[in-house]
Amino acid sequence: MNAASRTQPASEAPGEHPLGAAVPATAPLVRVRLDLAYDGGPFSGWARQPGLTTVQGCLEDALQLVLRHPVRLTVAGRTDAGVHAQHQVVHLDLPLEEWERLPGRRGAGERGAPDDPGAALVRKVNGALTRVLSGVAPALRPGARPAGLGAILVRSAAAVDPSFDARFSALSRSYVYRIADGPRHQSPLTRGFTAWTPGELDPERLSAAGRLLLGLHDFLSFCKPRPHATTVRELRSVEFRRAESGLIEARLQADAFCHHMVRAIVGACLAVGEGRRDEAWLRGRLERPARDSEIRLAPPEGLCLEHIAYPQEAAGWADQAERARARRAAPPDRRS
Numbered sequence: 638m639n640a641a642s643r644t645q646p647a648s649e650a651p652g653e654h655p656l657g658a659a660v661p662a663t664a665p666l667v668r669v670r671l672d673l674a675y676d677g678g679p680f681s682g683w684a685r686q687p688g689l690t691t692v693q694g695c696l697e698d699a700l701q702l703v704l705r706h707p708v709r710l711t712v713a714g715r716t717d718a719g720v721h722a723q724h725q726v727v728h729l730d731l732p733l734e735e736w737e738r739l740p741g742r743r744g745a746g747e748r749g750a751p752d753d754p755g756a757a758l759v760r761k762v763n764g765a766l767t768r769v770l771s772g773v774a775p776a777l778r779p780g781a782r783p784a785g786l787g788a789i790l791v792r793s794a795a796a797v798d799p800s801f802d803a804r805f806s807a808l809s810r811s812y813v814y815r816i817a818d819g820p821r822h823q824s825p826l827t828r829g830f831t832a833w834t835p836g837e838l839d840p841e842r843l844s845a846a847g848r849l850l851l852g853l854h855d856f857l858s859f860c861k862p863r864p865h866a867t868t869v870r871e872l873r874s875v876e877f878r879r880a881e882s883g884l885i886e887a888r889l890q891a892d893a894f895c896h897h898m899v900r901a902i903v904g905a906c907l908a909v910g911e912g913r914r915d916e917a918w919l920r921g922r923l924e925r926p927a928r929d930s931e932i933r934l935a936p937p938e939g940l941c942l943e944h945i946a947y948p949q950e951a952a953g954w955a956d957q958a959e960r961a962r963a964r965r966a967a968p969p970d971r972r973s
Contacts, residue, residue: 664733665732665733666732666733666799667730667732667733667796668728668729668730668798668801669728669755669758670728670793670803671710671726671762671793671794672726672793672794673725673727673790673792674723674724674789674790675721675722675725676829677716677717677718677720677937678719678721678774678784678938679773679774680695680719680773680788682716682717683714683725685697690773690785692716693710695766695769695789696762696766697709697710698765699765699768700729700762702765702768704731708729711728711802711803712725712727713725713726713804713807714810714893714894714945715896716940716942717900718937720937720938721940721942722941724942724943726947728802737754739754739758739761740752740754740756740757741757754796755794755796758794759791759792759793759794766790766791767786770787770788771783771786772785773785774788797951800951800955800958801947802954805957805958806948806957806961807893807946807957809873809890809892809893809946810893811888811890812889812894812941812943813886813888813889813941814887814899814939814940814941815831815884815885815886815939816831816833816884816907816939817831817832817884818833818834818836818837818885819835822837822884827884831884832939834907834911836911838910839910840878840879840885841877843877843887843906843907843909843910844875844876844877844878846905846906847889847902847906848875849916850875850902850905851872851873851875852871853869853965853967854870854872854968855868855869855967856870856923856926857928858922858923858925858927858931859895859898859902859905859922860894860895860896860897860898860901861928862928863896867966868895869965869967870892870893870894870898871891871892872889872891873890873891873892874888875889875906893961899940900934900935900940901932901934903935903940904932904933905919905922906919907935908932
């Protein structure tokens with residue numbers, strides 16, 4: 638058995654796989670990492686929700702078409718409705734025999750070289766996504782391709798050590814938020830991935846506001862807390878700059894982000910940058926954390942999950958996961 642496989646835990650009921658497929662109780666499993674990207678426009682966020690079209694729902698449906706049994710994905714970071722991802726990471730567990738069988742009898746890629754299981758899974762899942770997404774966001778005019786087609790792309794799949802956890806093994810998450818400020822920088826061609834503001838902004842003033850939030854803090858004022866979850870995060874960088882395209886790009890990195898946290902931080906920086914609030918207000922929101930309506934969320938379409946970073950060596954995945962699961966606390970001198 639290779640390092641990426643393990644035996645099904647004894648605590649699971651005999652004959653049941655955690656994904657829902659009936660397999661022998663001692664069947665060895667392989668952990669599979671998928672790296673993907675998506676246009677969040679057609680979706681009601683990442684997480685599967687009854688009656689709504691979501692990225693997780695569509696991807697799990699496509700995987701079920703390929704594997705012929707239900708799957709459940711663990712994701713690095715759940716994104717809101719309308720938010721995009723250039724780099725998202727998930728993991729799932731498959732029976733080792735099923736993983737090795739993925740290339741099939743033909744077992745060849747486009748150029749005739751033998752497929753490995755990861756390449757075969759990428760090819761098959763992207764094909765299944767064509768079927769799943771063809772009914773998402775119908776075409777806007779006769780003869781046009783459905784707007785949802787191609788909205789999710791799986792870039793790679795690989796067997797990894799079972800200690801890898803897409804969520805808890807991550808060292809950091811990086812987001813970019815794109816703003817078209819004023820008519821000079823706005824374009825109908827970029828409206829799907831930019832937020833518009835009526836007047837032109839000063840990126841340095843926005844960055845100065847963002848720097849006030851750096852460090853380990855309770856970000857309750859800047860997020861929607863989930864039940865029994867901490868709102869303490871370490872915000873490592875916030876920078877606004879004018880890109881060559883003319884758009885303002887806000888780049889943020891943290892160990893992890895709470896629900897709505899990136900959009901709340903950008904929204905608060907915009908409030909300062911546009912002169913609606915001052916820096917003392919922003920510092921107060923951090924020093925006296927409270928969930929209220931003072932901070933407005935920036936629109937979702939400007940936000941994109943840019944990168945998930947992990948330890949380079951598999952030996953670091955379990956240690957990082959243990960640290961990430963530990964409940965964090967804000968420094969006492971930041972509380973009032």
